[in-house]
Amino acid sequence: MAEANHSPLAQFEINRLVPIELGGVDVSFTNSALLMVASLAGITLFMMLGMRRRALVPGRWQCLAEVTYEFIANLLRDTVGSDGRRYFPFIFALFMFILFGNLLGMLPYSFTFTSHIVVTFVIAMMVFVGVTVVGFIKHGMHFFSFFVPPGLPIVLWPLMIPIEIVSYLSRPISLAIRLFANMTAGHTMLKVFAGFIPALGAAGILPLAFVTALTGLEILIAFLQAYVFTVLTCLYLSDALRLH
């Protein structure tokens, strides 16, 4: 069974499952795309089958579906207020997609599509551009007053405004890196410690126990990172809508 030295980073490689080429552009169906489709299917099945009964007193599955809905709805209402309701489909889809992506990556031999910076960066840019566009639609050119901290003397404007602009532009970068680095670091650590188990023989029970605890931690991180991404999206949205 001892194959060539498998690096702990080999799990992040993209494999083309169905090679497709359109006019010189490689649009193959990859393992990343497969997991994204699986995430979508998981969310759809979870919500639709959960709400199939539509009982007034919910059974267990319906309870789960309703709790998930309420969790995000309350989060949106607490951060953005009642005019955030129109953004609920987007925020809910964002949270569930990242959550299911993170969780499906915890299955053995699976692939975590959120562990690629290109995927998380696109999601973060969608959020950033969307929130900025919402801000401009609502406030027009007055949106730029967001970069002037309230109560600041005019002499400090040339110093603070570039700092505010840079910190605003760093938001999609930090969103993307936070999710990508958490997933990559977690899975790499799992593989590194798992590699110690056969190497130690009988004493391999220690790294095995540690990998078990680490897997539990990674599931917590999966939930937490999806939640934090969503909370920060709601906060940025509330910033754009209220300009402070």
Add this chain to the structure above:
Amino acid sequence: MEAAAAKLIGAGLAAVGMFGASIGIGNIFAAFITAVARNPAAASDVTQMTWIGFALVEAIALYGLVIAFLILFVF
């Protein structure tokens, strides 16, 4: 010094930056435990902020890790 050796040293140095984040995470949960110990009724109020704070501080540790990976694999 050859590039490969310098990369390894650079990656090791970049990972030292996670030390600050470990102090930060300890601070957050120390504050959480103190707050709940002083006022157990406030537990549900502070729990949400605790987890958000933890995720934000851990992100900084991982920015350091990203720099280490950048040095190792991109340059």
